[in-house]
Amino acid sequence: MTTLMVRDSAGLSAKDTDHPEYDRLTGLLNREGFAALLQSRMQTLKKQSVIHLDFEHFGLINQKFGRETGDYILRNTALRLRRLLGNQNSYCRPAGDEFLILINASKKEDLLASAYDIQVALERPFQIGSQQISLSANIGIARCPLDSDNIELLPDLAECALRLAKSRQEPVAFFSREFHTEMTRTLDVEQALKSAIQKNELEVFLQPKYCFKSGDIVGFEALLRWQDTLLGSVTPQEFVAVAEHSMLGQQLDFYVLRTVSELIAERKDLGLFTPPISINITTGHFSDPELTGNIFAILEAAGVVPTDIVLEITEGVLMESDGQVAPNLRILRESGFAIAIDDFGTGYSALSYLKFIPATELKIDKSFMEDIESEQGKTLISIIINLAKTYNLAVTAEGIETEAHHTLLQGLGCDYGQGYLLSRPLPAQCALHLLPPSPAPRQLG
Numbered sequence: 001m002t003t004l005m006v007r008d009s010a011g012l013s014a015k016d017t018d019h020p021e022y023d024r025l026t027g028l029l030n031r032e033g034f035a036a037l038l039q040s041r042m043q044t045l046k047k048q049s050v051i052h053l054d055f056e057h058f059g060l061i062n063q064k065f066g067r068e069t070g071d072y073i074l075r076n077t078a079l080r081l082r083r084l085l086g087n088q089n090s091y092c093r094p095a096g097d098e099f100l101i102l103i104n105a106s107k108k109e110d111l112l113a114s115a116y117d118i119q120v121a122l123e124r125p126f127q128i129g130s131q132q133i134s135l136s137a138n139i140g141i142a143r144c145p146l147d148s149d150n151i152e153l154l155p156d157l158a159e160c161a162l163r164l165a166k167s168r169q170e171p172v173a174f175f176s177r178e179f180h181t182e183m184t185r186t187l188d189v190e191q192a193l194k195s196a197i198q199k200n201e202l203e204v205f206l207q208p209k210y211c212f213k214s215g216d217i218v219g220f221e222a223l224l225r226w227q228d229t230l231l232g233s234v235t236p237q238e239f240v241a242v243a244e245h246s247m248l249g250q251q252l253d254f255y256v257l258r259t260v261s262e263l264i265a266e267r268k269d270l271g272l273f274t275p276p277i278s279i280n281i282t283t284g285h286f287s288d289p290e291l292t293g294n295i296f297a298i299l300e301a302a303g304v305v306p307t308d309i310v311l312e313i314t315e316g317v318l319m320e321s322d323g324q325v326a327p328n329l330r331i332l333r334e335s336g337f338a339i340a341i342d343d344f345g346t347g348y349s350a351l352s353y354l355k356f357i358p359a360t361e362l363k364i365d366k367s368f369m370e371d372i373e374s375e376q377g378k379t380l381i382s383i384i385i386n387l388a389k390t391y392n393l394a395v396t397a398e399g400i401e402t403e404a405h406h407t408l409l410q411g412l413g414c415d416y417g418q419g420y421l422l423s424r425p426l427p428a429q430c431a432l433h434l435l436p437p438s439p440a441p442r443q444l445g
Contacts, residue, residue, distance in 0.1 A: 160175060
């Protein structure tokens with residue numbers, strides 16, 4: 001068996017870069033070559049570190065100037081790094097605009113100095129013809145043996161540090177075990193959530209919405225609950241945030257819409273009436289030109305109509321500049337969907353937008369309940385209710401937890417209420433059993 005001898009790539013010829021463990025573009029080690037280098041030196045490397053760097057918005061360079069320009073910058077980046085740090089260190093281009101450096105240093109002050117030098121060197125404009133292109137680098141650093149005594153793990157830990165730098169919007173970050181734990185948890189939740197959606201393992205709970213005047217249930221809000229076999233109980237705050245950052249938000253929206261539509265259809269088949277059920281729609285989802293078509297298809301498949309559903313949006317949708325948001329809202333409203341503005345007052349000063357949005361309901365966020373018994377808090381809620389009435393919007397208060405909340409809101413003219421005082425979210429069938437056995441109205445057509 002032939003044993004491959006791995007060398008550093010400084011000064012390689014064009015012929016050398018044909019080797020499968022070197023990057024043809026830059027002459028640096030590729031990912032496999034770097035891994036082999038670390039493995040070959042695992043017993044001898046002590047007090048060394050891996051620097052992981054990439055450029056901000058490098059993809060825009062290829063889009064605007066072409067791939068040849070991007071390749072030129074990557075080749076020159078490799079040259080600058082080797083000239084700056086010398087041949088005693090090892091270099092790798094694992095992919096795209098990413099670079100790894102195995103550097104002979106482990107002291108924080110020495111690594112910070114090197115990171116600063118790297119940023120200065122790479123921020124120097126790249127001259128391409130008459131064009132100067134300036135870029136900023138992000139850097140993550142992992143150290144041996146402080147972060148791990150296994151040198152082979154350092155590239156992954158340095159990548160984690162790079163993500164930390166980006167999340168903090170800082171140019172340099174060292175590996176953080178706490179952040180690594182958070183990242184690992186996020187990845188676990190994301191992978192498990194994908195499976196849960198595919199296997200229908202998420203459960204829809206319903207929280208009743210009561211009328212202040214009659215005391216009757218006039219609707220429900222659909223809320224997801226998730227009990228995973230490995231992760232245990234995952235809170236909605238956690239998995240919804242993961243979904244929105246991993247492009248699973250739309251799948252969650254459609255999952256809830258499909259489940260709710262099927263619940264309503266089942267009750268219609270039994271001849272039972274169900275008041276409208278509210279469903280939260282992810283803010284970014286409203287920019288999708290296929291949103292309305294997908295919603296109509298789900299309702300049609302279940303045999304329900306738009307008046308059976310209330311779509312809840314947040315104030316963030318009101319501030320979206322995407323040209324597709326307003327048409328989507330208009331189409332949905334004209335088709336018969338009621339539209340509620342959820343968590344009102346927590347995001348943007350969107351008061352001026354109320355006259356442009358085809359909403360039917362405004363929901364006061366539960367955070368306002370904390371101060372409702374103070375004169376200032378009571379006045380603020382009164383202003384919101386009166387503002388909603390000006391635009392002919394019904395008002396629902398969330399987070400009603402005490403009799404005082406209930407009495408004050410009723411006196412201020414609030415229409416509807418939700419909260420633990422009235423009812424906690426319940427499994428869907430349990431919540432629907434709270435309804436009187438009223439017959440479903442006959443549908444025309």
